[in-house]
Amino acid sequence: MVDTATPPATRDDGPHRLFGMDRRRFLQVTGTAGLGLTAASAVPLGARLLAPTAAAAAALTPAERVERWTTSTCQFCATGCGLQIGTTAGEPVMVRGNPDHPVNQGLLCQKSLHQAEVVRAEGRLGDPQLRDADGELSAVGWDRAFDELVGRLRAVIDEHGPQAVAIYNTGQLLQEEFYTLSKLARGAIKTPNLDGNPRLCMASAVTGYQRSFGSDGPPNAYADLAETDLVYLTGANLHEAHPILGGRLMARLQEGGCKLIVADPRAVQFTRLADLYLPIRPGTDVALLNAMQHVVIRDGLVDRAYLDAHTTGYDEVAALVADWTPQRAAEVCGVPAADIETAGRWFGEANATTSLWTMGINQQTQGVAAVNQMCNLHLMTGQVGRPGAGPFSLTGQPSSMDFRQAGGGGSLPGYRSLAKPEHRQQIADAWGIELEDLPEAPVAAHRIWEGIEAGDIRFLWVIGTNPAVTFPDTRWATEVLRNVETLVVQDVFETETTELADLVLPAAMWGEKAGTFTNSERRVNVLRQAVQPYGRARSDFDIFVEVGRRLGFAEMFPFATTEDAFDEFKALTEGRPCDLRGITYDRLEAEHGLQWPVPDTASPGTPRLYTEGRFNTEDGRAVLHAMDYVPPLEAPDASYPFWLNTGRVQEHWHTMTKTGRMPSVLKRSPENYVEVNPDDARRLGIRSGDRVRLRSRRGQMEVPARVTAKVAPGSLFVPMHFGPKFGSRPVNDLTGRFFDELSFQPALKHTAAALELL
């Protein structure tokens, strides 16, 4: 079948080309840049691997020994690379990139290449565990585990009501699991307290899109990278966090196809390729973006026809940004006014600009405002819904899109809003519950923690996330977890959080279950089951269905397979922006994913949203928002003189439950560290390798220093990955409870810290 959803730019690439570039040159360019990509060669050349290092090659079973290949999708980032899992004697032995998949054309990044190794790694949870009278966790059977879970749930609901129950989940379950969990939490347990780690990750992008376009959902396609004239890359470290997209952008840049502006306080690798680098002061994006709008308006680069036909709110924005001269913004942002002028002009003059952003924008107290200002820029220059143009929020976790569209957190399935009575009514009718059973507002993650602290929430179920390492102000967050009456933790590995649990539920992991993940460009990809679950682990889906049945709601969970749940969910997406009705697992496998909306089985999917200039607001018009700059809530002072920035390294995935179990990957990034600018290092007598202490108002940690000009004077950077299981206090001991007031996303990038040599 011809995949007409795949734009020609990628479809025309033959086996000797990768993303429009000669294949060898592509691999050489990305390899020299340390992108760590690996190519499974195209099918006609046989299933061989061009492993980047001898170590990686040695760790792999030769492809010739693989008995069976199963279609799947990478379990790490939301780039959503297509791959196949190789199994021998029913065990996973290797993965290879799928050369026909339009996202990665057979390429994989280094951690992805090793994912088969961790499916059976030490530390996998193979049995449910219950804390006994001596306070020890010991293995129990599933029957006992379910009795405990359901018994305690019932007791809490009977005595204190469903609002005493909370569920904190993740962006890493299958789409079908989010839908089933949503039904369990909202329809059966009826708790208002359902949220997940996307609150720490995507909340500002979600709220921003809703405010600007009337609905969540990135409007772009990855193919835009091959058609854009200008990329505005901000608060996104593509090289470490989205290497395949990094490679695709690099190919375009190397061919001279587009210009690149990077706005980031840290000199990440892509700044070296930038035509213009804006090393802004942390948390000043809104000032910068307002000044860029000022330049666009002042220089007459506004697309008046587009504004008149498709938007509202322009006049208020024009009035606000009139005061944001480049000179004023330069003082706030710490970059030359002339560079802000250039950025604004390039944006306004480009035929097609793509903005790419990730956590440097979302994880600040003005995350939503920054997203809205980027949307403003695209709208006022008419650069939305056209090839190569649009504001593109890159998602992080493999299924945080599914969490959003299937109702895993603060929304209802099918991008329905709790705040809209008609949306609640549709779901209540579909599930056979009362309208009043559904809350009118979401409860953000930190409110769950505060609810526990206040004694209002007594039962917390944590699923697929490790908040003892990743929640802001972890010492506080962990103390709260210790004190909750009942803590159930459902994970695939032993973690810092499972250690605190009263009941641990072992989940089946990637490769051991079937379903779908939706990537950043709205492409729904399929994952087929390759192997049986480890030990007595059961899929999250099975666990949710069983709990629902045991709570007395068997009729709500008639699903035998995840595809049954998918079918029920997709019927609920009729007429919604994320219409999935035309999708079947077989289609996803044959067509290498489909970008929603896919309203019927004849639809090839939809590469771009808003192509007609009609948005998902009541009047169909996008909204420009006037929003002034407000400084970060915590900033360096005499006692805590440094900006502490946190984030990712290419080798590791979050709390390292998987990448910490890949020996050849761990070897390349074995321990925690802090980056210190050479000027600061000289002043404090610090050399690379010296142990230093970092302190904030919340906590402290000791780590070796790395002296590097990547961080600006007065700034520090610590990876978010290392926790007690990997030899370090988590950096989140130092981060604070500062939130964007519209999205309730924490400002994990901006902490005031002190540094001293030990």
Ligand SMILES: Nc1nc2c(c(=O)[nH]1)N[C@H]1C(S)=C(S)[C@@H](COP(=O)(O)OP(=O)(O)OC[C@H]3O[C@@H](n4cnc5c(=O)[nH]c(N)nc54)[C@H](O)[C@@H]3O)O[C@H]1N2
């Ligand atoms: N290897 C690897 N890849 C991953 C992940 C992983 O754990 N490991 N996690 C995935 C997930 S869930 C996510 S959310 C993504 C995150 O992907 P990214 O957001 O790209 O990664 P981060 O390292 O968190 O940081 C982003 C950038 O924001 C910059 N920044 C900090 N403060 C500011 C600011 O005030 N303004 C601006 N403009 N920029 C700022 C930082 O310097 C950094 O370069 O990565 C995904 N991919």
Ligand SMILES: Nc1nc2c(c(=O)[nH]1)N[C@H]1C(S)=C(S)[C@@H](COP(=O)(O)OP(=O)(O)OC[C@H]3O[C@@H](n4cnc5c(=O)[nH]c(N)nc54)[C@H](O)[C@@H]3O)O[C@H]1N2
């Ligand atoms: N300081 C600082 N803190 C941050 C960030 C930052 O940039 N800086 N980034 C934030 C962001 S963007 C994110 S997304 C979060 C990530 O934070 P977390 O979600 O807490 O990190 P992970 O290590 O990915 O945790 C996922 C857990 O799910 C388990 N798991 C994997 N697959 C499955 C499955 O199929 N089922 C079940 N039940 N469990 C599974 C893994 O073993 C792991 O323990 O961290 C946030 N915290």
Ligand code: SF4
């Ligand atoms: S870029 Fe992301 S999805 Fe693709 S192989 Fe790497 S981790 Fe997996």
Ligand SMILES: [Mo]
């Ligand atoms: Mo994330």
